[in-house]
Amino acid sequence: METPQRILIRMPNWVGDVVMATPVLEDVRGAFPNASITAMCRRPLSELLEQDEAIDELFSFEKGSHEFSRRDYSRDIIAKIEAGKYDLGILLTHSFSSAWWFWQSKIKRRIGYRGHFRSLLLTDPLTPSREKIHQVLRYKRLLEPLGIPISGTLPRLYLRENELRESKELLYQRGYQRGAKLIGINPGAAYGSAKCWPPERFRALAMELLLQTDAAIVFFGDANTASLVKEISQGLPERVIDLAGVTSLRELASIIQACTVLVSNDSGPMHIGAALRIPLVALFGSTDDEVTGPYGQPNSVVNKRVACAPCMKRVCPIDFRCMKQIEVNEVVERVLAYV
Template structure:
């Protein structure tokens, strides 16, 4: 029985986009034991992926070399007898533990000059693999093979019991249909739709009988408060209040999700929630929501995507000029397409 270790990415969205790789590995290798090493905050996602047999916490944060500790963890993992490792991050540090563990086959992209750490170091052709999910999935195949298409979509499992517990612990009720807003984006403000636009959209949704719940980290709490202040009392700010486990459970209850290009956008897609995805500085060609139940909105300005944390031209037109009425129309189109009552009914 083959046994693989995957060194997973350190971002929520990337963790979701890695699931098609896990599915491909399981489909290709009969009886595969698949274990994934990832940062603690992403483990709730991995535990909801049926392809993952075991998770290992990666205790090393960004920029932390801690070479002796990596060596000790590698020697501990050596006893597990892995046949192969797949290293998804491109950093040199991420390839150290499989090397210390003596895993005979270690696959990944060249990255930060790590030829010696990878036994199968591949050069990435971004034109052949324009999407992040494709770059992960190709590592399930032999060197030189074309990527087999189509890729499976990510799918996160949700327990009805844990979902009920989340509702009860936070005092939430589904007396009205719920629309989820995800107003944050970890990379920077250039990816975030303005709070005043979210607030205006929430007001419009309230007039149509919807309640709005806001999801995000503690870093998004201030934006959530600004949305609440302008929303005429139709919003519950859960930013910084829920755990990731609770956020996943509660997002699964949404009639529809409106989100920036963020980790929670990919979570919503993997929960098969109808999704309106808002793009400004980033590109839907690189990190699109991996679901058929999505409407992607982008103004496609000549200056975007710039992939900057802040608008280099200081006008933020790519998000500022994307208006609430445009998002509302996209919501109505999407809900009509997927067979759910529209926001105007």
Template structure:
């Protein structure tokens, strides 16, 4: 649950976890929001439904992006730049959200990330997780991407990175959702199990955060794990394919982004329309390894 993420941030006083994505809120959830007696609601999404829910919770002033005819229900709605097909956005999503907060009087962001409090008791962890947390010189590999193969760097490229890291005396842990476990198994196949663990689908979000905190580096596709690691200050390398790094790259100076733009990109497709996956295959393991060596030195 993303609730674990927000609950790990001491700067947040209260987290309301909604049970079920992309559906109407229950009356209990609306009542929980109403009980906070909030004076202002700032919505970072474009949902008309959520504006209605906030209205039902009697939040008097609502602000957010102008979208889907919801502006009339809000105290203030901002028009956002529209994307030009096959062009890079040049407007990061984080800049959009920070701009909204700034418009309501929040101070300008100084670039520092908040501290996360992630405490795991060993007795509450699985033996596999405890083994991973005890491994030396961990590199995380987030080889999956729920959206589809057009966002996934080839498994054999991830495997080459894992091989080189192991040869340098490190350990590797594959991270991701349960649906990505098979891809991660392909990446780690044949490597010694005491130094190469596949934990895709086998961790809670809190456990994932604990593993990232122990990691020296993360190699990832454009994914949630990438953003989480960047927010926690973990260095890494991100490979972009069908999506737009100018809009969704990790917000961290410790990260190196790899993107080989093609005439057809960014296409935002789940699968490569041409079948070549040229944008991903053009990023070589050598290039990513150079970035790893530079950061580690």
């Protein structure tokens, strides 16, 4: 096998998955220290890969938004990939379109998992393992055709010092007192309500932590969960800061870095916290923490392991027992261990 000189790695399309895929970048760099490595990632998720020491270039692109323009959009993406003259492409996505782009762009070697009728577009189509393994390891197994063994590398993110300073300023502007402990709470999740601890429990958690500690509490969320966070935090004391829908992904990561502990459902912010080595209290119900739990922090998971879980449903069709069995006092005790 020729040593690749120009490598393109197509990153996943969800915040948490991008974070869980970062060890692949580090492992490829370790195997090919002299190669030029480009990470291809959709905006705004690509923000998370800025400053990554394992890559030479970040290929950011927008998701095609209109049906009538998709052909032109795809043609433009293919032209940009072809211009890079890559001799190795690694697909961490499972879509047909991503494999089609790599094939049309004449990348010499194309590695990815089978499925979605794309095997013929790959030079190295791998069959996904049927055994239950963590998503981080599933990504790493794509490197086996390159002779790269499964490593112990962990997800990681790189933040600049000025970003950390500016994130503190954002908190100060909203009443955060210098030197106070900071508890992060992320009550939402992109996949659906079945992944989320009930809003009234998050509110009760915040109220109890305000009573038992002098810490400030910062709520995280995106534009889609801003109304949920407002509902939870409305009327709470000034030590509660609502940043839902306010931050970019890099600002979110920088503020999570400032947290003493982060309480979260199974979500992108949870994986960001794990990558930044922030103590976590990770609440699981409908999803499987053995597959998508905070990598490297298995003891941070709270999961009642009810008979119907993990169901992987977006909305619970019955009584939501997996999350309702997680009591507020249990989460409070977990948080207090770090504050």
